[in-house]
Amino acid sequence: MILREIVAVIFSVVLGACMGSFLNVVALRTVEEKPWWGKERSRCFSCGRELEPVELVPLVSWILLRGRCRTCGEKIPIRYFLAECAGAAIGGFLSWRWGLSFAGLFAVITGFLLLLNAMTDLYSGYIYDAFALVLGGAGMLLRLGGGLSALFDGFLGALAGAGVIIVIILVSRGGMGWGDAWLMAGTGAALGWQLTLVALYLGFIVGGIVALGLLVLGFVKRKDPIPLGPFLAFGAFLSLLYGPSLWGWFGVAVKWPWL
Ligand SMILES: [Zn+2]
Incomplete structure (x- = not known):
């Protein structure tokens, strides 16, 4: 260095x-x-x-x-x-x-907007649509620099992020809120579909481990709601750090600007 x-x-x-x-x-x-x-x-x-x-x-x-x-x-x-x-x-x-780098700018703006959404969820159990929208809007705006394919990747990311959460909401009837779907739509627009899938995967794993730990240690009871937003945001942060390498192991190059 x-x-x-x-x-x-x-x-x-x-x-x-x-x-x-x-x-x-x-x-x-x-x-x-x-x-x-x-x-x-x-x-x-x-x-x-x-x-x-x-x-x-x-x-x-x-x-x-x-x-x-x-x-x-x-x-x-x-x-x-x-x-x-x-x-x-x-x-x-x-x-x-x-x-x-341009990816660095992307990553830092996304990272701080994720932090803001995580904090409102922690403080109030509520993700504000407006902040999730700012996250997605910032992502799409930055994607203008990468042309149509970059915009399309953001669109797919939003679809993938929100889609997975919406399916879970419909299947589980509760447990996850629409705020989480909004958050992942915004995250997806910023990250693109590949890093969004990594973000969801890591977010659920970390969230699951922490929830289990809190349950075992007696800090929460079975029915207590645990905000998911901070874990999704943390998963997205990890994805910003390691997502491209993870895809790289499978021989897949992630899309612009994370090349
Ligand atoms: Zn004082």
Whole structure:
């Protein structure tokens, strides 16, 4: 790895952490039905004191403050820290995998929109059609650069992603929601059909393992709903990293821009 690449990855990790922090606020305000923008500054949710810039540095502030407010000592929810970690991981891994390329741009935009959808699902058990649509729209817009075949691949991806979930909804009558179908339609448009199939496969495997673990450890009961969105998003993230190599093992080259 040459120096330029190392610098690019570090830069992406830092930028990714900031992006994770920002998207976490977007997700929280959306779920609470508050506006994203406006004069409202970041405050301690417990004592209401306005936070200073040094308290808002992603990752670093939370660790230095040991996860507590400086004034009132109340715990800062760990989801703030985890969202920043997730953002850092998305930025770092995807830029390491794809570098400064068109696929890299695709992957990073897709990765962060997946994170946003995963967070709203985690916070409210709800995937917002609008955010899934933004994901799909961004994918199709980027695909304009690859011509008709790239657009068609996005269309097939959306069809495959939503199709599989819809079949499961119809067969299982519950368990999975239409939000998951929307999410996978958007994901499919961005990833194309080949990476979408990998995303579904990995998402279900990881989701199944985690659900089983939570059940065995007694964190959830048999009938408790477990949001599927975060697992689908994680599967898609893994697919962005390893999907092309996986297809490569079968001697199949994935389509543009993941060549
Ligand atoms: Zn406080």
